[in-house]
Amino acid sequence: MGFNRKFLFSIVLLVVAVPLMGNAFVWNVGDAAGWSGQAQFDYDNWAGRRTFLVGDDSLRLVYDPNTTNVMEVSYCDFKSCNPSSPLATYNTGNDTVPIPLF
Ligand SMILES: *[C@@H]1O[C@H](CO)[C@@H](O)[C@H](O)[C@H]1NC(C)=O
Ligand SMILES: *[C@@H]1O[C@H](CO)[C@@H](O)[C@H](O)[C@H]1NC(C)=O
16 A cells, blocks of 8 residues: 555654563553544653553554554654654554564
8 A cells, every 4th residue: 555545643652661571561552542643632641641661561553444554663764754664564453563672
């Protein structure tokens, strides 16, 4: 599918490493709203109220795959809004993505 027919939505997560292992949690991004990209859902606020275990937790992104895909990009590409060399692309509409240790 061409990128021109898709929307790239990104959130910046403030990730906090805490010394707790073996407690992997799958976070449903946006809770019931899912990864809709709808302007009325405040993903910054959603992320800011949670503590993510880097290298342990995962993010589940639920969205309409007919209109949306998800790309994992480097911080540089995120800042410059460059989708041409994603680290990963997801398009099933229900993807669980680990939060990697960098
Ligand atoms: C995506 O498109 C297919 C084919 O038109 C349709 O059957 C399906 O219901 C659509 N999915 C959503 C979530 O709208
Ligand atoms: C997404 O996938 C997970 C794991 O397979 C499943 O438990 C969940 O019900 C699915 N959610 C939706 C909205 O399809």
